[in-house]
Amino acid sequence: MKTTDVIVVGAGPVGLMLAGELRLGGADVTVYDRLPAPTEESRALGFNRRTAESLDQRGLLPRLGAFRWGPMGHFGGVRFDLGLLDEDHSGVLGLSQTRTEQALDAWLAELGVPVRRGHEVSALRETADAVVVSLAGPDGHREETARYVVGCDGAGSTVRALAGIPTVDWEPTRGMYTAEITGVAPRPRPIGERLPGGRMVVCTPLGEGRCRVVVHDPDLPARPRPGALTFGEVADAWRRLTGESIHDARCLWLWASGNSSALAQEYRRGRVLLAGDAAHEIPPLAAWGLSAGLQDAVNLGWKLAATVRGRAPEGLLDTYHGERHPVGRQLIRNARAAAKLYLGDEAMDPVREVVGELLTHKDAAEQVAGVVSGLGIRYDLAKGDHPLLGRRMPPETTVTLADGVRVRVAELLRTGRGLLLTAADADEAVARAADGHADRVDVVTGDWNSAPHAPLDAVLVRPDGYVAWTSPGTADDLADALDRWFGGRAPQSAGR
Numbered sequence: 001m002k003t004t005d006v007i008v009v010g011a012g013p014v015g016l017m018l019a020g021e022l023r024l025g026g027a028d029v030t031v032y033d034r035l036p037a038p039t040e041e042s043r044a045l046g047f048n049r050r051t052a053e054s055l056d057q058r059g060l061l062p063r064l065g066a067f068r069w070g071p072m073g074h075f076g077g078v079r080f081d082l083g084l085l086d087e088d089h090s091g092v093l094g095l096s097q098t099r100t101e102q103a104l105d106a107w108l109a110e111l112g113v114p115v116r117r118g119h120e121v122s123a124l125r126e127t128a129d130a131v132v133v134s135l136a137g138p139d140g141h142r143e144e145t146a147r148y149v150v151g152c153d154g155a156g157s158t159v160r161a162l163a164g165i166p167t168v169d170w171e172p173t174r175g176m177y178t179a180e181i182t183g184v185a186p187r188p189r190p191i192g193e194r195l196p197g198g199r200m201v202v203c204t205p206l207g208e209g210r211c212r213v214v215v216h217d218p219d220l221p222a223r224p225r226p227g228a229l230t231f232g233e234v235a236d237a238w239r240r241l242t243g244e245s246i247h248d249a250r251c252l253w254l255w256a257s258g259n260s261s262a263l264a265q266e267y268r269r270g271r272v273l274l275a276g277d278a279a280h281e282i283p284p285l286a287a288w289g290l291s292a293g294l295q296d297a298v299n300l301g302w303k304l305a306a307t308v309r310g311r312a313p314e315g316l317l318d319t320y321h322g323e324r325h326p327v328g329r330q331l332i333r334n335a336r337a338a339a340k341l342y343l344g345d346e347a348m349d350p351v352r353e354v355v356g357e358l359l360t361h362k363d364a365a366e367q368v369a370g371v372v373s374g375l376g377i378r379y380d381l382a383k384g385d386h387p388l389l390g391r392r393m394p395p396e397t398t399v400t401l402a403d404g405v406r407v408r409v410a411e412l413l414r415t416g417r418g419l420l421l422t423a424a425d426a427d428e429a430v431a432r433a434a435d436g437h438a439d440r441v442d443v444v445t446g447d448w449n450s451a452p453h454a455p456l457d458a459v460l461v462r463p464d465g466y467v468a469w470t471s472p473g474t475a476d477d478l479a480d481a482l483d484r485w486f487g488g489r490a491p492q493s494a495g496r
Contacts, residue, residue, distance in 0.1 A: 004030050005308040007133055007146040009159050011038070011115050013097060014276030014293035015152035016104035020058070021301020023111040024416030025463075027308050030144070031113065032135060034120035034153075038105070041253045042096035043178070044287040045204065045212070046070075050374030051291045052092050053395045054298045057413040057465055063103040067095040075368045076341025077192060078352055080359035085366055087394070089373035096206070097290065124149065124162040124272065131271045147308050150273045150300070152293075155262065157278035165274065166265050170336070172258030174198075174343070175220030176284070179234045181249035182210045186242070192216075198345035201241050213238060213246065216343055224256035259283040259339065261332045267296075267321040275300055280328035282335040285342075291374060292331050296324050302416060302463035311440065311487045323379045334371050379466055382481055386456075386470045393461045399446040409448075409461070416463050417442050418486055420478075423457040429475035430458045436489025437482050460485075 006022055008015045011033035022029040046067065055061045069090040073082045082089050108115060122141070123134035131149045135142055151159025160167070188211075189203045202214035215237045231251040239245050262281040267274050276293030300320045306312035341352055358364040370376020378390040395410035399421065412419050418441035420434045426445075434443050441460075460469040460481055469481035483489075 002145075003130055004028050004144065004146045005148070006030075006304060007032060007131075007144060007149045008152055009033075009121050009133075009149065010152035010154060010276070010278070011035075011101075011105075011117065012152065012154065012276070013044075013100050013104060013290060014297050015150075016101060016108060016115070017294050018150060018152060018275060018297035018301050019113045019115075020104065020107050020111060021297055021416060022305050023108070023113050024058075025302050025305020025309070027305040029113055030146075031108070031115040032119040032121065032133075033115070033117045036118040036138075038098070038101055038117075040098060041255065042098045042180070043255065043284060044097045044100075044290040045206075046092040046095045047100075047287050047294065048091045048291040048372060048374045049089050050377070050392065051294045053392065053410065054294065054465065056395055056410045058107075058416070059411075059414050060103060060107060063106065064092075064095060064099055065103075068093050073365075073369055073372055074191065075355070075359070075372060076338035076352075077194070078341055078355045078359060079191075080356075080365045080368065082369065084362050085369055087375065089369040089375055091287075091291075091373060094206070121153075121158050121162070124159070126270055126272070148271045148273065148304060150275055150304070151278040152274075152276050152297075154277045155281040157274065159272065160264060160274055160278050163269050163272040165269050165272070167262040168265060170261040170332070172222035172260040174216070174218045175222050175224055175256060175258050176217075177215040177220060177229065177234045177237055177254070177256055178212065178284070179231060179254040180206070180210060180212050180252040181246060182208075182252060184246050184249040185209075186211065186213060186238070186244050186246055192342070195241055196346065198343055199241055200343055201238065210252070215241065217241065221256070222258040222260075224258065229254055229256040257284065261336065263325075263328055263332055267325050267328075268317065273300065273304070273320065279324070280331055282332055283339060285335050285338060286372070288331060288335055288372075292327065295327070295374060295377075298464045299324055306440075306487065313484060313487045316485070316487075327377060330371075381462075381466065381468045381485075384470065384473065388456075388459070388467045388470055391467060392465045393459065393467050395465065397448055399444065399448045401444070401446045407446075409465075412442065412444055413461070413463065413465060415442065418463055418482075419444065419461040421446070421448065421456075421459045421461065423447060426457040426471070427475065430471070430478055433475045433478045434482060437486050439490055440486045441482065 005028040008019050008031045011031050019029050019031045070093045073080050119135045119137035125132040130145050133144050151157045186203045192200045192202045200216040204212045235247040264279045275296040282289050307317045381390045397409045400406050420443045422431050422445050434441050458471040
């Protein structure tokens with residue numbers, strides 16, 4: 001039986017993004033999903049700035065079609081002005097999850113990655129060097145073998161359960177109803193209208209006569225029964241809270257959920273890994289879960305591809321849990337705090353006022369904007385005190401090449417390889433340090449403006465866009481960073 005490098009379980013945005021990242025890294029990958037066709041339910045309506053940058057790095061942002069950038073930030077409904085900040089933290093708004101999935105699906109088709117739908121995982125069996133996956137599909141039961149399996153199969157992940165990975169759980173305390181409708185036009189309330197007793201209603205116009213309505217009410221079931229909700233119940237709740245009737249609307253889809261949260265204690269157990277909601281479940285909140293899940297995929301993809309290709313340094317795959325698990329833990333903490341502000345009753349009003357006053361100050365706004373946008377993430381990647389170390393390389397940084405052509409850093413990362421940027425007058429030994437990694441790292445020489453950060457004449461960027469080394473630093477330091485993240489020198493280049 002042929003062994004695939006990686007099986008990805010789940011064809012939502014996270015699974016599709018991960019599969020593309022793996023293929024860019026040279027891995028053989030297959031995606032399986034239990035649904036016979038893509039869902040039309042678009043629970044997320046955009047994503048944060050860092051996720052948009054990551055899609056831009058792969059040339060995917062233009063494929064998404066029309067959307068808008070959010071000019072005003074908010075944390076738990078407390079607004080702050082993004083114009084206070086030095087960098088643009090605005091996120092993508094008005095983009096259905098369905099369109100994101102369609103764009104990623106088309107990308108995978110171009111990369112030659114098969115997406116097999118209607119196949120449900122029923123068992124996992126790990127051997128010394130592979131995982132055997134049992135699948136129930138249109139043609140009955142069968143087994144497939146992969147060197148690694150990644151569960152991107154959402155909250156209540158089957159892969160997580162079969163792998164025996166425990167979670168830390170926060171029990172639900174309240175419920176919410178969501179419906180996408182057409183044929184009626186309730187008054188828009190895109191950020192939400194707070195009502196007495198910790199209740200809230202949201203109405204987001206989606207264009208083409210459609211809108212999304214959400215009812216937050218502590219009296220709704222905290223543990224709704226799957227599939228039991230009717231549109232009549234949603235319409236009744238909406239009228240009870242707003243006085244408006246939407247009973248004549250046509251319901252395109254609806255959903256009931258609680259506000260439980262869960263964090264997998266391990267993002268990797270042996271040859272099984274988790275990403276997205278399978279790793280960190282949070283209640284629906286400003287597409288935070290989707291944004292974090294897509295960032296999981298971008299962090300994991302190149303590392304797992306390097307591992308299956310046999311070029312990963314020791315411990316590289318373990319850095320996925322090391323880097324992303326703390327982000328997941330902070331995500332849940334931040335989401336719970338934001339939900340308290342957003343949905344708390346009148347007793348939270350003084351806290352909202354204080355937070356609003358704090359967010360008029362630039363430093364406080366920078367901190368909170370970094371949380372919401374994802375731009376505040378900093379990994380512990382290298383020794384040094386340069387402000388870019390461990391942070392993402394600003395993708396809008398423009399490099400002027402020797403022939404006068406100007407190119408953005410985002411465009412230089414399209415291949416999914418590492419990137420060593422060197423200035424024309426940089427130490428020659430710095431550029432030579434990457435000679436043994438030419439099959440994994442692109443070396444680009446040019447001039448660029450690194451403002452608002454300290455000037456640089458060389459910088460090493462990982463495939464996910466995060467900075468692993470900067471000047472000032474020796475060629476030996478750079479060689480160590482290259483070995484740490486990209487493995488040893490290629491045999492044919494050794495001894496140069």
